[in-house]
Amino acid sequence: MNLTAFNELPEDTARRELFACCGSEKWASAIMRHFPFSSEKQLVELSSKIWYDQCSESDWRESFTHHPKIGDVKSLTEKFAGKEQAGVAAASTETIEALAKANADYETKNGFIFIVCATGKSADGMLALLKDRLQNTTEEELHIAMGEQQKISIIRFKKMLPDSDFSFLKVSQITTHVLDTSTGIPGKDISIRLKASKDNEWKTIAQGITNFDGRIPDLLPQERNLKPGTYKMVFDTGSYYGKSNTQTFYPKAEIIFNTFDETHYHVPLLVNPFGYSTYRGS
Amino acid sequence: MNLTAFNELPEDTARRELFACCGSEKWASAIMRHFPFSSEKQLVELSSKIWYDQCSESDWRESFTHHPKIGDVKSLTEKFAGKEQAGVAAASTETIEALAKANADYETKNGFIFIVCATGKSADGMLALLKDRLQNTTEEELHIAMGEQQKISIIRFKKMLPDSDFSFLKVSQITTHVLDTSTGIPGKDISIRLKASKDNEWKTIAQGITNFDGRIPDLLPQERNLKPGTYKMVFDTGSYYGKSNTQTFYPKAEIIFNTFDETHYHVPLLVNPFGYSTYRGS
Amino acid sequence: MNLTAFNELPEDTARRELFACCGSEKWASAIMRHFPFSSEKQLVELSSKIWYDQCSESDWRESFTHHPKIGDVKSLTEKFAGKEQAGVAAASTETIEALAKANADYETKNGFIFIVCATGKSADGMLALLKDRLQNTTEEELHIAMGEQQKISIIRFKKMLPDSDFSFLKVSQITTHVLDTSTGIPGKDISIRLKASKDNEWKTIAQGITNFDGRIPDLLPQERNLKPGTYKMVFDTGSYYGKSNTQTFYPKAEIIFNTFDETHYHVPLLVNPFGYSTYRGS
């Protein structure tokens, strides 16, 4: 199916398809007001705007309840509902059990299941991220999880419309790149939090772990542009060096930066145990 | 008078002299328990330890009340009680009036007068610092002010014992140096806050403004050594570049660092509008 | 035509086609010894190896004579023989005349015409590069020009085999990226020389000018891998800052670096008027 074919579906069928992408009644109703869609780009942009600006906590929580519960040992070891969880399957029993335990802890703590866009993540990578996210407040997790939901929605749009062209989608508006200049190789498996200021406090709004190339290409959902303002990126350099028992001067590297508009911002970190640099990249 | 002569004074005279250095009954009694003193170094170290570790909020507030009130226009334009306020006298009427206003605001907000070790500070520099400190919480100001009191105590020890040798005194345990690599000259008049973590929140414990050479030699009182731990230094780079209408990517540069022992730590900042570096200096 | 069709050509036709890509008898004969070719990759690799390792000065000079002479005003203002010179056409009369003059100077100085892979270069960009290359010795130019010839050969292979897949071709083995951290934007139009050590002297072996993104994607021909060793990259930072009348501490930034194998090396420069950084990138 491509977008043209989708636009010709009966409205209730189309609505059902969209609800399967993001299980919020409010979101589905609001996006259907624009049906039929003029382009794939419009679909993604509408999804983002409605999700971030018109929906609120109860809508986000509703969508979380429509996710397949994949956090128990049985589900985690079986094949997963969607290909977006690929990569978890090949995990060791220990990892699966630790994941199941952490998923349960997460739900107990926050009142909703752990939502993550699993694409490209190994079971170990997901476990590291989950443990990391367990340190956040429920308010922070609500925002992180709804961002993950939007990433999942886009993946589901693509699966729903396999014959459509989504090549317009670019990387996250905010990107980073960690290079360890003491070894000359990218800083991988580093936890990074993106924070925004709310009521004079920094709250995590997105979170990820650097890949083998020191990057997190999907820190923000595609087509999600932050309002111009002041943001903070926190790199967990202490844990990174701790893994190799390397003493470091910096338990964290916190970079506070301004965005002046909704264009792309690249905020790299050159790090070594006793020094670091940052700059606006391109 | 040198220390030998001081040690021969009757105890109540010696106590009175010390109370004139730091107007806290508890501090004066505690330090007199060690009278006579074995060296100038012992005197300064005892002062620091008692002031930080044995005294508490009420003692600190008591000492603040024994300072000459120099925040009103009349006092500010007259000569000041002690030479440690030198530099303020030559100020313009506007600065004096702004200083008087800010002093009054400070006392209203915090319930005690503005305490600062004025040595080497111009009226304009003091005004900038005062405005900056007005942004702190009263709890933070209490700690900053008691640190300033300890710096003042040391200056008064030196005046009390003009024939003694205080050359053992070194610079602040924590130092910094700001260089602006877009101009090749030191970053002067930059506000810097040193913070410690308390109950999971960062609280300012010392504050200063960089001099013409980009340094703050007295960020901490001499002989004051922080417990090994994690500290944060915040550089107000946004205001610095704002003064020259230079757009910057960084409203603040926040450096979180570990101290492993009580030796000296140098935490420099190389800054330019769209990039900065830090490292452990020597 | 694709490679399969090419392989079915009579040998002398195939040879003639290849000679049109690189006008050296020795090169054409040597490469034809491998005819028919097993893949496009083999063709490009053979071309590179034969050109660099088996051919020598006389062969390189021979190939230069088979280039269309496009350095005079008439040719420069007309359409150019091949699309690899696209971009020059739209130039001003002044630029065309300056280009013609510089082309003549170049030929007088070096004894062969100015060879450059013009793809993506404007007339002004080409003029800047030409003036820059006029500063090199003839020995250096011989090596730079033969590298440019190899880039041209690859472009001609692609035109000769429009139905073949050349997507395996990657960027230059040595890349760079200049970011100006005083402005937060890439350093464009910066002349960069790559040098190798020969008889204890540094000789330029490749040269280019950074594009709008601060990069030179074709510093070396594709599939050309330098022998592991020590190389130097020279950035003309003095001219770069000179254009905006910005005083700089650094007339040049010279980076000497080791390559340990034939993989890709990224050597970025973060520059501002009074400071710079480099590191091994990824």
Added chain:
Amino acid sequence: MNLTAFNELPEDTARRELFACCGSEKWASAIMRHFPFSSEKQLVELSSKIWYDQCSESDWRESFTHHPKIGDVKSLTEKFAGKEQAGVAAASTETIEALAKANADYETKNGFIFIVCATGKSADGMLALLKDRLQNTTEEELHIAMGEQQKISIIRFKKMLPDSDFSFLKVSQITTHVLDTSTGIPGKDISIRLKASKDNEWKTIAQGITNFDGRIPDLLPQERNLKPGTYKMVFDTGSYYGKSNTQTFYPKAEIIFNTFDETHYHVPLLVNPFGYSTYRGS
């Protein structure tokens, strides 16, 4: 003796004293034209100007012949002629023998003995420096040695006038500081060459090895100010990391910088195995 007493000496006595500081007839005659001297500063400045600007190769070589020959095993193990060689005495037999061998090699190669201002140098440090200087051309060594002679002259002026005040003497006009940000400590025992451009070639004009704090306080003689121009500082980072078998991307770090006047220039290097930074310090 202080300068006043010196000025009252008979001219031939004064001349003899000065010749003992720097054994060149031309230099001694030229400086005596200004006798008596108005200040210690004038004496040092005159010495520098005459030595660098009026004297030439034959004068420099003459002065080298008047140095005690301390390069043989016997002399090296005995006490040395002047205190400026202090530190060498405590060396191991191996070091002494290696020093003697290198001294002989040096004299054979260059035609004059190895001249170095030995103050504060251990035998091992001196040996490292000597081996390093053996790599220079004789022309370079002539200039380095005459600079060392000027440092020695200043030390001898101080010994000749023990009651004079030489506190006006500042550090070298060009200084550096190496910090290794992979370890957080200064980069010590790093060989550094300062070069000037002559006939389009870089020639070493001063050379030293960083001390425990990563500095070379006497890279240039005191009161010697270079003409504003372009200079190069070369840090032997390859040997530095080689000592700890640490792979590095940088066999050398070469910093080319401009001086705009005769004031002090600080050119630091922040280095780690795969990255480095430099900036104009203060």
